[in-house]
Amino acid sequence: MSSARASCGREFTCVPDISDSLQLASEWGFHFAVVPIAHPRQKREFITGPAVDRHPAFTRADVVLSSQDWSSLVVGKVSPWIDVDSPVEHVRKNSEAALSQELKYAAHLSMPAVLIPVKSGRCISLARVLLSNMMGATAHFVFWIQIPLMPPLDASESNLVENCLRSTSENKIVENGVVVTSIDHIMADGEHREDFEEKAIQTWEWWNNIRTLCHQNKKMALVLQITENLPTPDVLERWYGEPIKAVVIPTRIFITNRRGYPVLSRPHQILVQKLFRYDVQFIISGSNHHGDKGLSAYHDYIQHLNQIQDPLDSVSRFAKGYEDYLQCPLQPLMDNLESQTYEIFEKDPVKYSQYQKAIFYAIQDRMMSKPDDDIIVMVVGAGRGPLVRASLEAADLANKAIRVYAVEKNPNAVVTLCHLKEEYWGDSVTVVACDMRDWKAPEQADILVSELLGSFGDNELSPECLDGAQRFLKDDGISIPKEYTSYLAPLMSHKLHNEVRNIRDADKSPESAYETPYVVRLHNVCLLAEPEPMFTFYHPNKDKAIDNTRYKSITFDITHAGRLHGFAGYFDTVLYGEVTLSILPETHSKGMFSWFPIFFPIKDAIYLPNNCHVTAHFWRLCNSLKVWYEWCVTSPVCTQIHNPSGRSYTIGL
Numbered sequence: 281m282s283s284a285r286a287s288c289g290r291e292f293t294c295v296p297d298i299s300d301s302l303q304l305a306s307e308w309g310f311h312f313a314v315v316p317i318a319h320p321r322q323k324r325e326f327i328t329g330p331a332v333d334r335h336p337a338f339t340r341a342d343v344v345l346s347s348q349d350w351s352s353l354v355v356g357k358v359s360p361w362i363d364v365d366s367p368v369e370h371v372r373k374n375s376e377a378a379l380s381q382e383l384k385y386a387a388h389l390s391m392p393a394v395l396i397p398v399k400s401g402r403c404i405s406l407a408r409v410l411l412s413n414m415m416g417a418t419a420h421f422v423f424w425i426q427i428p429l430m431p432p433l434d435a436s437e438s439n440l441v442e443n444c445l446r447s448t449s450e451n452k453i454v455e456n457g458v459v460v461t462s463i464d465h466i467m468a469d470g471e472h473r474e475d476f477e478e479k480a481i482q483t484w485e486w487w488n489n490i491r492t493l494c495h496q497n498k499k500m501a502l503v504l505q506i507t508e509n510l511p512t513p514d515v516l517e518r519w520y521g522e523p524i525k526a527v528v529i530p531t532r533i534f535i536t537n538r539r540g541y542p543v544l545s546r547p548h549q550i551l552v553q554k555l556f557r558y559d560v561q562f563i564i565s566g567s568n569h570h571g572d573k574g575l576s577a578y579h580d581y582i583q584h585l586n587q588i589q590d591p592l593d594s595v596s597r598f599a600k601g602y603e604d605y606l607q608c609p610l611q612p613l614m615d616n617l618e619s620q621t622y623e624i625f626e627k628d629p630v631k632y633s634q635y636q637k638a639i640f641y642a643i644q645d646r647m648m649s650k651p652d653d654d655i656i657v658m659v660v661g662a663g664r665g666p667l668v669r670a671s672l673e674a675a676d677l678a679n680k681a682i683r684v685y686a687v688e689k690n691p692n693a694v695v696t697l698c699h700l701k702e703e704y705w706g707d708s709v710t711v712v713a714c715d716m717r718d719w720k721a722p723e724q725a726d727i728l729v730s731e732l733l734g735s736f737g738d739n740e741l742s743p744e745c746l747d748g749a750q751r752f753l754k755d756d757g758i759s760i761p762k763e764y765t766s767y768l769a770p771l772m773s774h775k776l777h778n779e780v781r782n783i784r785d786a787d788k789s790p791e792s793a794y795e796t797p798y799v800v801r802l803h804n805v806c807l808l809a810e811p812e813p814m815f816t817f818y819h820p821n822k823d824k825a826i827d828n829t830r831y832k833s834i835t836f837d838i839t840h841a842g843r844l845h846g847f848a849g850y851f852d853t854v855l856y857g858e859v860t861l862s863i864l865p866e867t868h869s870k871g872m873f874s875w876f877p878i879f880f881p882i883k884d885a886i887y888l889p890n891n892c893h894v895t896a897h898f899w900r901l902c903n904s905l906k907v908w909y910e911w912c913v914t915s916p917v918c919t920q921i922h923n924p925s926g927r928s929y930t931i932g933l
Contacts, residue, residue, distance in 0.1 A: 286556065286586040287311050288579050289355065291395075291528070291565035294320055298344055302353055308576040309583075314395055314563055317356040317382040326377035327370050338381070342389055351390040355424070358382050358396050364409055365402040376409050387418040393525075395503060397426040401486050407493035414499045423500045424525060427487045429516075430507040481511075481840050481890065484518050488843065488887070491774075496885075498778065501525035503563075504555075508533050510547050518842055521772035521806030524560050527552070531566035531578060542570045542577050544585075552585055558804060594629070598873040603803035604775050606783075608796070609734055609878065612661070613741055614932035616690040622664045630872035631861060632670050635729070635760070638855035640674035642727050642758045647680055649756075655682045658725040660716040660732075660749045662686035664696045667729050668709060684708060685725070689715040717748040724754045728820075730761070735799050735863070735878040737766040737851030738900065741907060741931055743817045743828040750820040759819035764853035767811035767864055770836050770844055770894050771879070775804045777845040780881045788928065794883040795928035797909065801876045802848060808888065809836035811850055811864060815900060828907075830900040835893050835915070844886040844894060844913070849878035880911055882919055892916050906930035 290305040291314040298315060305313045318324075318339045342350070359382065362375045386394045396410070413419050487502060494500055504519060505528040529552075534542035544552065552562075564578045592600070610617070626632075639657070646655050655675075659667045668686045675682040686697050686709055694713040701709050712719060728749060734740035746759065753759065783793035815830040852862035862868055863875050880898075888894065895915035901908055908926030913919045923929055 284586075286582055287561040288582050289314055289526075289561060289563045290575065290579075291357070291563050292316070298340060298354070302345075302349070308574065309579040310564070312353050312355060312561075314355045314357050314565075316359060317386055317394070318359050318378075320359065323359070323361055324378050324381070325374060327374050339385065347390060351392060354389075354391055356382070356386040356389075356391045356394040356421075358394065360397070364406040365400075365404060372405060376405070379406075379409055380413060383413045383419065384416075386421055387416075391421050393422040393424045393501070395424045395426055397505075398486050398490060400431075401482065401489065403486060403490050404493065407490045410490075410500075411494045411497065414494065414497050419499065421499075422525070423497075424503045425487065425490060425500055426503040426505055426528060427483050428505040428507050429483060429511060429519075430509050431482050481515055481518070484515075485841060487522070488841075492887075496774070496778070503528060506530070506533060506548065506551065510551060515840055516551065517806050518772070518840060519806075520554075520558070521774065521804065521842070521845075523774050523778075523804070524555065524558055526561040526563055527555055528563045528565050529578075529582070531564060531569050531575075534569065534578065534581075536570060540570065541573055542581055544581070549585060552582070553589055556586055556589055594871045595873045598627075599801040599876070602801045602876075604773070604779065604800060604805075606776070606779050606798040606800050606879070607876075609739055609799050609931075611740070611931055612732070613745070616692060617663070619664075619692070622693065625874055626664065626666050628872055628874045630869050631731075631874045632666050634855060634859055634861055634869070635667060635731070636670040636674045638760050638857070638859040639671050639727065639729060640677050641857050641859065642760060643674055643678045643680055643682065646726050646758070647678065653726075655680060655727070656685070656723060656725045657682050657727045657729060658685040658687060658721070658749075658752055659729045660687045660752075661730050661745070662688040662693070662697060662711075663690070663731075664693050665700050667731060668697075668700070668705070671727075671729060672705065672708065682708070683710070685710050685712055685721070687712040687714060687716050687719055689713075716745060719752075721752040725752050725757055726754060727758045727760060728753050730759075733761065733764060733851065733853060733875070735851065735875045736797070736849040737764040737853070738815060738817055738828075739797070739849075739878065739909075739931065741933065743821075744902075744907065744933060746819045747821050747826050747828070753820055757820065758856065761819065761853045761855045763816060763818045764851055765816040766814040767850040767852070768814050768834065768880075768896065768898065769811040769848045769850075770808040770838070770896070771802075771805055771846050771848045772808055772842045773802075773805040773845050774843075776800065776879060777881065777885055791883060792928035794881050795923035796881075797849070797929065798879045798881075799876050800879045802879070805848070806842065807848060807865070808838050808842050808844065808894070810866075811848070812836065814849075814898060828900070829902055831898070833895060833897045835895045838888050838892050838894055839890070841890050842888045844882065844888055846879055846881035847896060847911070849880060851875075880909070880922075882911075882913060882922065884919065886913065886917055886919070888916065901926070902933075904933070906932050 288310055289312040290310040292301050295301045295315045302313055322338050324338055362379050363371055364375045364379055366372045410423055502522050502524050503526045504524055537543045562582050568575050570577055643655060657671045662668055668684055671684050688694050697711045701711050732740055732742035732745050780793050812834050814832050850864045852864055854860050893915055897912050899910040906926060908930040910921055910923050912921045
């Protein structure tokens with residue numbers, strides 16, 4: 281359940297007195313009002329016509345409200361008759377002049393945003409006029425580009441929907457005695473589905489075109505208008521990778537419950553509740569269709585949906601505030617981790633439980649094969665000791681005494697290990713203050729335990745470290761983890777790409793930001809295809825000539841149009857037997873938060889049409905001093921190779 285109230289505004293089509301309208305909106309519970317900048321009937325003529333010489337006062341004066349009210353309570357809306365892309369020249373020119381006039385007046389009033397509805401794919405001239413105003417020194421407001429989820433149905437399509445509902449009872453969704461529709465349900469049998477999906481993706485194309493033409497300007501934000509018919513879920517997913525600022529909900533899509541109050545159909549409820557995750561604002565448009573319940577009932581219903589959301593899971597609570605926040609991956613071999621970092625990782629309730637389970641099974645198997653032998657466990661990269669504790673507790677459960685070597689190179693963490701040995705562990709643990717690659721072990725281990733995995737599996741140099749440490753292991757010894765695999769998925773996220781674009785480092789080239797992978801809690805993103813496996817490593821590595829370089833070319837099938845901004849990286853691992861850990865979306869270890877995914881950006885976003893293929897190439901390369909990744913795309917277009925020779929990002933050995 282959410283304790284915060286959703287920001288909700290009221291759209292007015294006509295405002296005789298703006299002070300009265302704001303007062304009404306406040307009484308209904310709304311936080312702001314969307315009002316026409318000019319009077320709806322004030323159709324100005326700048327080129328030709330009888331109104332060319334009309335009095336210049338085309339709208340209300342600025343003094344009717346205080347500057348604070350204009351800048352905090354009012355969102356402007358451009359006149360509905362403006363058609364900047366009209367094929368009629370004088371209409372186009374007149375619309376251009378009127379639009380610029382209204383935008384300049386909105387800037388004069390210090391409005392926080394202006395709502396600009398896009399009604400069709402004809403928006404080239406609109407984009408040009410908007411970009412020109414965005415580049416102006418006075419336009420400090422946000423350009424809210426309003427896009428409908430579905431374009432208006434033509435007559436034949438409307439008849440098709442009605443016939444489907446009339447003829448096929450199983451495609452009817454009845455809520456409180458009212459039939460509600462969703463394209464996904466109507467087309468459940470697949471008939472005509474492709475036609476409707478293609479139509480549904482059209483409006484994303486409108487947004488993509490206008491965003492591209494305006495250079496992806498940071499002053500633009502997306503406002504989605506929810507329609508009676510909804511696209512299929514996979515089409516809706518595209519919108520979750522876009523910078524959605526607000527959502528317009530027309531009153532006509534509400535249905536009536538038994539008590540006479542407005543409610544949304546189940547498909548619309550699911551959509552709205554998902555949009556709450558992105559902290560969007562809501563705008564109620566249209567007239568009251570529910571009699572004496574009043575417009576406040578629509579506002580109250582949105583707040584009700586917000587209040588009954590499922591509570592955040594443990595991972596979401598842990599990641600709150602870090603959504604889409606780019607972080608450079610850890611380099612534990614080169615850098616000593618701080619106490620705060622250790623503390624965060626040690627709070628993970630799942631990872632160490634799984635490790636303890638894996639160690640327990642490994643001890644049991646060693647007891648069965650060699651019941652009389654001592655069991656030696658070496659924890660390499662022991663940190664502040666969570667895996668040492670897991671090993672000792674696993675031994676207690678197995679009723680077997682073990683001896684543990686805790687090997688750690690960080691001298692600050694060694695202080696904690698020595699304290700734990702003195703206070704709790706005693707002679708069962710030997711603390712070794714040394715880099716595992718340099719240590720000469722006095723005896724060989726039955727079980728080698730490590731937690732050197734990164735967000736991409738091998739990106740914190742687990743292969744190099746464990747290949748060097750496996751000399752401690754007996755010929756039939758057990759490594760935990762046993763194996764791990766990295767995964768990759770094409771990703772669309774306007775927000776992440778903008779975050780990378782805004783990174784400035786005076787000491788590096790402008791391209792370095794695009795050639796660096798980032799650990800990030802993915803949120804405002806859309807995966808364009810399912811993750812596919814990339815690189816797998818096994819331990820102990822029995823190869824005669826160990827080579828940890830890798831290369832893989834992989835092709836993803838893209839169903840619906842989108843923009844490729846980069847790739848999301850994941851991993852899963854088999855610790856021992858059937859004990860696993862995973863950060864893959866489909867198999868994510870429930871409640872585990874030790875790893876966020878990794879993001880590999882590409883410099884220039886790539887437009888992907890319907891039913892295309894994306895071919896990506898990834899290399900894992902190394903020399904005696906460092907490891908790095910290189911990546912590129914060769915289909916549907918060819919990009920440059922990112923991070924050649926590790927010029928922007930390496931992982932130090």
